[in-house]
Structure formats: structure tokens, C-alpha cells
Amino acid sequence: MDHIDLSECRRRGIQVVSIGSLAADDVADMAIGLLIDVLYKISANNRRVRKCVASKPLNFTMAPKLGGKRVGIVGLGSIGGEVGKRLEAFDCKVMYHSRNEKPFVPYHYYSNVVDLATNCDALVVCCPLTKQTRHIINREVMLALGKDGVIVNVGRGPLIDEKELVHCLMEGEIGGAGLDVFENEPSVPNELFALDNVVLSPHAGAHTKESCQVKCDLVAASLEAFFVSNPRISVQNVIDERHFYPTFECLPASSGEPAYA
Amino acid sequence: MGSIGVLLVGRVFPYLEQELDKRYKLFRLWDYPQKAQLLSQHAASIRAVVGHAGAGADADLIDELPKLEIVSSFSVGVDMIDLEKCKAKGIRVTNTPDVLTDEVADLAIGLTLALLRRICECDRYVRSGKWKKGDYKLTTKFSGKTVGIVGLGRIGQAIAKRAEGFNCSICYYSRTEKRDSNYKYYPSVVELASNCDILVVACPLTEETHHIINREVINALGPKGFLINIGRGKHVDEAELVSALQEGRLGGAGLDVFEDEPAVPEELFGLENVVLLPHVGSATLETRTDMADLVLGNLEAHFLGKPLLTPLV
Numbered sequence: 001m002d003h004i005d006l007s008e009c010r011r012r013g014i015q016v017v018s019i020g021s022l023a024a025d026d027v028a029d030m031a032i033g034l035l036i037d038v039l040y041k042i043s044a045n046n047r048r049v050r051k052c053v054a055s056k057p058l059n060f061t062m063a064p065k066l067g068g069k070r071v072g073i074v075g076l077g078s079i080g081g082e083v084g085k086r087l088e089a090f091d092c093k094v095m096y097h098s099r100n101e102k103p104f105v106p107y108h109y110y111s112n113v114v115d116l117a118t119n120c121d122a123l124v125v126c127c128p129l130t131k132q133t134r135h136i137i138n139r140e141v142m143l144a145l146g147k148d149g150v151i152v153n154v155g156r157g158p159l160i161d162e163k164e165l166v167h168c169l170m171e172g173e174i175g176g177a178g179l180d181v182f183e184n185e186p187s188v189p190n191e192l193f194a195l196d197n198v199v200l201s202p203h204a205g206a207h208t209k210e211s212c213q214v215k216c217d218l219v220a221a222s223l224e225a226f227f228v229s230n231p232r233i234s235v236q237n238v239i240d241e242r243h244f245y246p247t248f249e250c251l252p253a254s255s256g257e258p259a260y261a
Numbered sequence: 262m263g264s265i266g267v268l269l270v271g272r273v274f275p276y277l278e279q280e281l282d283k284r285y286k287l288f289r290l291w292d293y294p295q296k297a298q299l300l301s302q303h304a305a306s307i308r309a310v311v312g313h314a315g316a317g318a319d320a321d322l323i324d325e326l327p328k329l330e331i332v333s334s335f336s337v338g339v340d341m342i343d344l345e346k347c348k349a350k351g352i353r354v355t356n357t358p359d360v361l362t363d364e365v366a367d368l369a370i371g372l373t374l375a376l377l378r379r380i381c382e383c384d385r386y387v388r389s390g391k392w393k394k395g396d397y398k399l400t401t402k403f404s405g406k407t408v409g410i411v412g413l414g415r416i417g418q419a420i421a422k423r424a425e426g427f428n429c430s431i432c433y434y435s436r437t438e439k440r441d442s443n444y445k446y447y448p449s450v451v452e453l454a455s456n457c458d459i460l461v462v463a464c465p466l467t468e469e470t471h472h473i474i475n476r477e478v479i480n481a482l483g484p485k486g487f488l489i490n491i492g493r494g495k496h497v498d499e500a501e502l503v504s505a506l507q508e509g510r511l512g513g514a515g516l517d518v519f520e521d522e523p524a525v526p527e528e529l530f531g532l533e534n535v536v537l538l539p540h541v542g543s544a545t546l547e548t549r550t551d552m553a554d555l556v557l558g559n560l561e562a563h564f565l566g567k568p569l570l571t572p573l574v
Contacts, residue, residue: 025404033374043381049537063547067363089426186392200387208402
């Protein structure tokens with residue numbers, strides 16, 4: 001929710017409802033889709049077939065098989081958790097960095113991103129954007145990841161130092177990148193367009209018809225809860241929890257009315 | 262073993278060709294403009310044939326090589342080898358299973374995601390500058406969908422395992438029901454297609470499975486259904502597939518194989534609901550080296566009188 005001024009809302013008693021982890025599976029699907037695409041050169045080969053009918057596959061510069069690859073998740077929230085679950089089904093070795101180590105998580109924890117990058121073959125970035133996480137993926141991390149390393153970003157563009165990313169890709173310091181987000185959307189660095197080891201997506205991680213329908217239902221239901229139902233009744237009573245798992249950042253009104261969870 | 266004649270019937274991975282050349286007396290079929298010339302000069306010394314997915318040993322060739330003892334294929338599919346003839350004549354046949362199971366399964370999921378989430382089209386959208394004018398449209402969710410697998414062998418099971426990581430339900434068609442499987446079985450491909458969102462072809466190519474994906478199956482899959490083929494091009498009636506896609510009777514297709522490779526139907530090039538790959542399925546250096554080592558290992562075992570590594574016949 002980096003685009004809403006939460007402190008101002010709080011000050012004015014404006015209720016904020018977030019969809020929370022609603023589309024986490026869609027974003028995780030996009031992350032895995034981008035990772036496999038970069039490794040197996042799916043988009044690059046698809047382009048090639050359409051241009052040149054009798055084409056041979058592009059050479060693989062690195063072994064693409066996911067099984068046995070060490071994949072580091074940066075940010076093990078709801079999206080990171082869904083990514084980890086999917087990677088396990090491919091027999092990847094999953095590890096992660098998060099602000100704090102998570103109990104009961106079967107993945108190896110690294111307290112800093114450089115150590116994580118040093119010990120993995122691919123990084124999937126899905127943490128929230130805050131002052132602390134801006135450019136969390138910098139040149140040092142990219143060099144630690146290495147020449148065969150792949151970066152996937154489904155979080156926010158500014159999590160990666162984009163200028164450095166472009167340099168590293170052009171110089172061959174990293175193996176490839178799958179990017180759904182950019183620092184200055186919808187602008188994308190032109191240098192990336194010539195590269196076959198990069199897959200670019202227009203911030204579409206959560207944009208499925210199915211998730212959109214559910215989001216619309218949630219917005220309608222929460223507006224109904226606020227305007228029609230007794231505001232003292234918890235929003236939870238109105239919305240069918242089977243369909244989504246909302247995180248409500250409902251803030252107390254300055255008039256002293258109770259906040260609802 | 263340098264005097265043992267080995268006939269290479271098609272171009273293979275260079276490492277394999279070099280090793281065969283080092284170890285045996287290697288004859289390359291394409292060096293002879295007329296097969297008859299090769300046969301009249303060398304048939305008596307050829308004791309092994311090495312083929313691949315597109316070229317093997319049919320009944321005629323087997324008859325023309327009286328000293329043939331073993332056919333070793335640089336592929337897992339052996340539809341280009343006359344297995345019955347080999348059995349009848351006591352000729353051994355080997356293939357290269359397992360080494361490419363994981364990659365083909367990875368690719369099946371990758372193709373599915375690329376197709377449903379329009380990853381290739383999104384990439385094109387960004388590269389063309391269109392994102393500056395507006396967002397790409399909504400795509401289709403993969404997680405939680407029902408995946409129907411035609412053929413629950415090694416590759417089919419590996420695909421199922423991966424799809425379950427996305428909370429997909431799995432159902433399948435196979436020649437016979439697998440008693441130890443928890444997945445739902447359908448006794449026909451049409452029924453399977455009617456009951457799934459994504460149909461994946463992962464069975465071997467045989468006479469029975471030729472065009473197993475036909476008009477009826479495609480219509481059963483429907484305008485909201487998706488077809489993924491990582492098996493053989495001839496599993497699918499390609500002409501029917503093309504017309505179904507053009508007419509909107511099928512939601513989309515992700516294809517790594519085609520009936521007449523390397524030719525790809527050009528009618529598909531303009532469609533955004535297809536993903537087309539040039540038989541990438543086993544194309545990695547690592548896998549091709551493993552496959553080549555299996556071919557070499559099987560040949561060596563045979564000529565040393567040891568048990569074959571991966572015999573089919």
C-alpha cells in the first residue's frame with residue numbers, strides 16, 4: 001500500500017481496506033512463469049519461430065533445469081510463501097531473506113541479501129517497497145549472484161537499482177532477468193529490448209480475470225459494509241471468508257468510534 | 262572396437278558424433294547420396310544403428326543390414342524404430358529415458374504459464390512501446406485450475422507433481438488405469454478434455470496415439486480450454502488444431518512439437534493465444550550430454566557382453 005498516505009488517513013479517520021494477500025497466487029505464478037521463461041528462453045524462442053519458420057532452438061548458456069537449483073526469495077510474506085511452495089514442487093532448494101527469520105519455515109534463512117545471493121542461482125524479489133528496501137538489489141548483490149544468476153522481480157521496480165541491473169545484463173555480470181515491475185513505469189530501459197535473456201512484463205502480476213472479479217466483489221462488499229450495515233458490525237460478518245483473505249487496515253475514526261478488525 | 266561398424270542415420274549432438282567416430286567405424290547416412298551405395302559397400306560391417314527422434318530404423322533398413330545387433334536411439338521416443346521387427350530378429354533397442362523427464366516437465370508448466378498469463382505477448386507488448394498507451398488486458402489464472410494429462414508415465418507424473426504445487430487438480434487418461442495413483446482417471450481422452458481446463462499431451466507416439474488429439478477432443482476442450490503438447494507433433498491433428506484456433510473453438514495452445522518439424526503452420530504466427538517453440542524439450546547441453554552418454558554406454562555394454570543400461574527390446 002505504498003501509494004496511500006496511511007498517516008494522513010489515520011489523522012483524518014479515513015478507513016482503509018486492503019485486499020492483502022488476495023492475488024498472492026497470481027503473482028507467484030507470474031514469478032515462476034518469468035523464471036522458467038528466462039531459463040528456457042520461451043519468449044525468445046517463440047519470437048524466433050515466428051520470424052524464421054525452420055528455426056533451431058536458441059543455445060542455452062546455462063543449464064535451465066529447475067530441479068536442484070538454489071532459489072533465494074527476498075521477502076517471505078504471502079507472495080514469497082506461495083513462490084516457495086511452487087519452487088518446492090520443482091525440487092528447487094529454497095532459501096530466503098526477510099527482515100526477521102520466520103519460525104516454522106523449512107527454508108534456510110540469510111540475514112542479508114548479499115549472503116543470500118552468494119549462495120543461490122536465482123533470486124525472486126517479492127518484498128514490499130519501503131525506505132529500507134529501496135534498491136535492496138544493488139550492484140553488490142548482483143555480482144554476488146554471478147554470471148549465471150537470474151533475477152525475477154514481481155515486487156516493485158525500485159527494489160532493484162535499475163541502472164545497475166542494465167549494466168550488469170549488458171556486461172554479462174548476471175545471466176538473465178524476468179521483470180514485471182520497473183522504476184519508472186511504464187518506461188522501460190531501451191537497452192533491455194535487444195536482449196534475449198530478459199523477459200519483460202507490464203506490471204501484470206495480479207491481473208487475471210479471476211482475481212479482478214474477486215477484487216471487485218471485495219470492494220463492493222466493503223463499501224456495503226461501511227455504508228449500509230451497522231458500522232459497529234465487523235466487516236468480517238459481511239464478507240464471505242471462503243473467497244478471500246483480506247487484510248483490513250481499518251483505522252480508528254478520530255471521533256472515537258470503534259475500529260473494526 | 263574401432264572396427265565395429267555403426268550407422269548414424271541422422272545428425273545428432275556433435276559430442277555424440279565425435280565420440281562415435283573415435284570409438285567405432287562410423288558411417289553417416291547423409292554422406293551417401295544413394296542409400297544403396299552405402300549398403301552395397303558397408304552393410305556387412307554395420308552392427309549398430311544410432312538414430313534420434315526423427316530418424317530410426319524401419320523394417321526396410323533392418324532387412325538391409327544383416328549384421329545389425331542393436332539400435333540405440335538418441336531420444337526417449339522410439340516411434341521411428343520398427344520395434345516388432347527388432348523383437349522378431351533379436352535386435353536390441355535402447356533409448357534415453359529419465360535424463361530429460363525434469364526438463365520436459367518444467368517446460369510443460371512454463372508453456373502453460375506463458376500461454377495462460379500471456380507472458381510472451383506481454384513481453385512483446387512492452388518491447389513494442391504499447392505499455393505507454395495502456396495496460397495489457399487481463400489474462401487467465403493458472404493456480405487452482407484442473408490439469409488433464411494424457412499419459413501418466415514418468416513425464417506425466419513429473420508434470421502432475423509440479424502442477425500440484427500450484428493447487429491444481431490433476432486428472433488423466435492412460436491405456437489402463439493406474440491403481441496406485443490418487444488422480445482421477447478418465448477412460449477416454451474426450452471425457453478427460455471435457456473435464457479439464459488444460460490438457461497436456463505426455464504419452465509415447467504409437468499407432469494408437471497418432472492424432473489422439475482430434476477434432477472431437479479439441480471441441481470437448483473448448484473455447485476456454487488450453488492444449489499443451491510436449492509429446493510428438495503427430496499426437497495432434499494439426500490441421501484441425503489450426504482451424505479450431507482460427508475459429509475460436511479452442512482457448513489456446515502451447516506447442517513444442519509439430520507434425521512436420523521444423524515446419525510450423527504459418528497460420529499460427531498471428532495468433533496471440535499460442536506459444537510456439539522449436540522442439541526445445543531436450544535441448545539443453547546438460548541433458549543432451551547425458552543422453553549421448555546413455556547411447557555410448559548402451560553400445561559399449563552391448564559389445565562387451567554386459568547388461569544394457571536402458572533397454573527397450
